[in-house]
Amino acid sequence: MFSAKGSSLSILILSLASYITVNHLFAPRVHKINENVWWGVGPEQNNDTEIREFNINVPEEVITDLKWRLKHHRPFRPSIGTANQYGTNSIFLDEFIDHWENHYNWTEREIFLNKYPQFKTRIQGLDIHFIHIKPDTDENKKVLPMLMVHGWPGSVREFYDVVDILTNNINRNYTLELVIPSLPGFGFSEATTKPGLSLAHTAVLFKKLMNRLGHEKFYLQGGDLGGITLQILSALYPESVLGYHTNFPVVYTLKSYIKPILGVLYPSWIVKPEHYERVYPLKDRGLFIFRESGYFHLQSTKPDSLGVAMDNSPEGMAAYFLEKFITGSNFTYINKFSSKDLKEKFSFTGLIDNLMLYWVTQTASSSFRMYFESFEDGFWTDSIALMSTPLSVRTAIFRSKYDLYMADGVLNEIFTNNIQLNDYDASHFPAFEIPQTFSDDLLNAVDKFEAEQI
Ligand SMILES: *[C@@H]1O[C@H](CO)[C@@H](O)[C@H](O)[C@H]1NC(C)=O
Ligand SMILES: *[C@@H]1O[C@H](CO)[C@@H](O)[C@H](O)[C@H]1NC(C)=O
Ligand SMILES: *[C@@H]1O[C@H](CO)[C@@H](O)[C@H](O)[C@H]1NC(C)=O
Ligand SMILES: *[C@@H]1O[C@H](CO)[C@@H](O)[C@H](O)[C@H]1NC(C)=O
Numbered sequence: 001m002f003s004a005k006g007s008s009l010s011i012l013i014l015s016l017a018s019y020i021t022v023n024h025l026f027a028p029r030v031h032k033i034n035e036n037v038w039w040g041v042g043p044e045q046n047n048d049t050e051i052r053e054f055n056i057n058v059p060e061e062v063i064t065d066l067k068w069r070l071k072h073h074r075p076f077r078p079s080i081g082t083a084n085q086y087g088t089n090s091i092f093l094d095e096f097i098d099h100w101e102n103h104y105n106w107t108e109r110e111i112f113l114n115k116y117p118q119f120k121t122r123i124q125g126l127d128i129h130f131i132h133i134k135p136d137t138d139e140n141k142k143v144l145p146m147l148m149v150h151g152w153p154g155s156v157r158e159f160y161d162v163v164d165i166l167t168n169n170i171n172r173n174y175t176l177e178l179v180i181p182s183l184p185g186f187g188f189s190e191a192t193t194k195p196g197l198s199l200a201h202t203a204v205l206f207k208k209l210m211n212r213l214g215h216e217k218f219y220l221q222g223g224d225l226g227g228i229t230l231q232i233l234s235a236l237y238p239e240s241v242l243g244y245h246t247n248f249p250v251v252y253t254l255k256s257y258i259k260p261i262l263g264v265l266y267p268s269w270i271v272k273p274e275h276y277e278r279v280y281p282l283k284d285r286g287l288f289i290f291r292e293s294g295y296f297h298l299q300s301t302k303p304d305s306l307g308v309a310m311d312n313s314p315e316g317m318a319a320y321f322l323e324k325f326i327t328g329s330n331f332t333y334i335n336k337f338s339s340k341d342l343k344e345k346f347s348f349t350g351l352i353d354n355l356m357l358y359w360v361t362q363t364a365s366s367s368f369r370m371y372f373e374s375f376e377d378g379f380w381t382d383s384i385a386l387m388s389t390p391l392s393v394r395t396a397i398f399r400s401k402y403d404l405y406m407a408d409g410v411l412n413e414i415f416t417n418n419i420q421l422n423d424y425d426a427s428h429f430p431a432f433e434i435p436q437t438f439s440d441d442l443l444n445a446v447d448k449f450e451a452e453q454i
Contacts (some may be wrong), residue, residue, distance in 0.1 A: 040125020
C-alpha cells in the first residue's frame with residue numbers, strides 16, 4: 001500500500017517536472033514548407049496547368065495477370081487461434097480471395113469507379129488524380145467547395161457512398177462542390193521518384209489543387225493520413241480554410257503525452273468517466289497501441305522491402321491491408337471474429353475495389369513511402385511539427401469508438417476552436433462504413449460553420 005502510494009507520488013512529481021520542462025522546450029512552431037519542390041521527372045516545366053479528364057481504363061492483361069495470381073497462390077498456412085491474433089485469419093482470407101477470383105467482375109466495377117467525373121492535373125511535376133463533383137448551378141444556393149482526403153490503406157473509394165448524400169441535400173441553402181484527390185503515390189496520383197514528399201508537401205500540393213480549381217477558401221474533410229494532411233494544411237494556410245471536419249483528430253504534442261500520466265491519480269481530470277477505458281489503464285492502452293502499430297514503424301523505416309511483396313502478391317496485399325479494416329473496425333475482432341462481422345460493415349466488393357486501386361496502379365509500395373517521408377526521423381519531422389501545431393481554424397470532430405488511435409481529454413491542445421464533437425460506435429473508415437451517419441455529421445458541421453460565417 002505504502003509503496004504504491006509512494007510510487008504514484010514520484011510519478012506525479014516527475015510528470016509535473018517533465019510537463020513544465022517539455023512545455024517550454026518543445027512548444028511547436030509553424031514551419032515553412034518549400035512550396036516549389038519539383039517532384040516530377042525531367043526538367044522543370046511549371047507552366048503546365050491543364051486539367052485533363054481521366055477515366056480508369058485498365059489494360060486487359062493486368063486483369064488476366066491478376067486472375068492468374070489469385071488462382072495460383074500457395075495454400076495459406078492455417079492460422080493459429082480462431083481470430084486475427086497473429087494477423088489476418090487464414091480461413092477468412094480464403095473466403096475473401098475466392099470472392100476476388102470468382103465473384104468480382106472488374107468490367108462492372110470499372111464502370112462503377114468511373115461513375116464520378118475524374119481528372120488529372122500536374123502540380124510541381126506530378127500528375128494528381130482527383131474526383132470533382134460540381135453541383136448543377138442553382139442561383140438560390142451558395143456553392144461551398146470541400147476538399148476530402150482519404151488515408152491508408154484506403155483510397156478515394158472510401159468516399160463513393162457519401163458523394164450523393166452530400167451533394168443532394170435539398171433542404172439546405174447551400175450545396176457542396178467536392179474535390180476528392182488521391183494522395184501522391186496512391187492509386188492514380190503519380191508517385192515521385194525523389195525523396196522527401198511527405199504529408200506536409202502533400203498539403204501544399206492539395207492547396208494548389210484547390211486554387212487551380214478556382215477556390216481560395218474551402219472546407220476540409222479527412223481521416224487517417226488524409227486527416228493529418230489537412231491538419232497540416234490548416235496549420236500552414238489557415239486563411240484558406242472555412243472549416244475542417246475530421247474523423248482523425250491527431251494530438252501528438254509532448255504535453256498530450258504527459259497529461260494522461262498526470263491524470264493517473266485523478267482520471268476524471270483528463271477524461272469523462274464513460275471514456276476512462278480509452279486512456280486508462282495507461283499500460284494496457286500503451287501496449288495495445290504498441291501491438292497494433294507495427295505496420296507504422298515498418299512503413300516509416302523500410303517501406304521498399306515490404307513494397308516488393310505487396311506489389312507482387314494480391315493475397316499478401318489483401319492480408320496486410322484487410323488486417324487494418326478488421327482491427328480498425330472493431331478491435332474485439334482481434335480475438336473473436338467471423339467474416340460476417342466484417343461484412344456487416346463493408347461489402348467484399350467495396351473492399352476489393354479499394355484494393356484494386358492499389359493493385360492495378362502498383363502503388364502499395366509508393367503508398368508506404370509516405371510514412372517514411374513523413375515520420376522517418378521519428379520525433380520531429382516537418383510533418384510532425386506541423387501536425388502538432390495548435391489550429392486557429394474552426395474544426396468539427398467525428399470520433400470513432402473503434403478507432404485504434406483515439407485522442408481523448410487532450411483535443412484542445414490542437415483543436416482550439418472546435419465547434420462540434422460527436423462520438424460514434426464507428427470504425428476507422430466511417431465514410432465507407434456508415435455513409436449516412438457520417439454525411440449527417442459533416443453537413444451539421446457545415447451548417448454551424450456557415451451560420452457563423454461573415
Ligand atoms: C512550357 O515551357 C517549356 C520550356 O520552358 C516549353 O518547352 C513548353 O512547350 C511549355 N509548355 C507549354 C504547355 O506551354
Ligand atoms: C461482367 O460484367 C459485364 C458488364 O456488366 C458483363 O457483360 C459480363 O458478362 C460480366 N462477366 C461475368 C463473368 O459475369
Ligand atoms: C464490437 O464488437 C463487440 C463484441 O463483439 C460488440 O459487442 C459490439 O457491438 C461491436 N460494435 C460495433 C460497432 O461493431
Ligand atoms: C442559410 O440558412 C441558414 C440556416 O438554415 C441561415 O443561418 C443562413 O443565413 C442562410 N444563408 C443564406 C445565404 O441564405
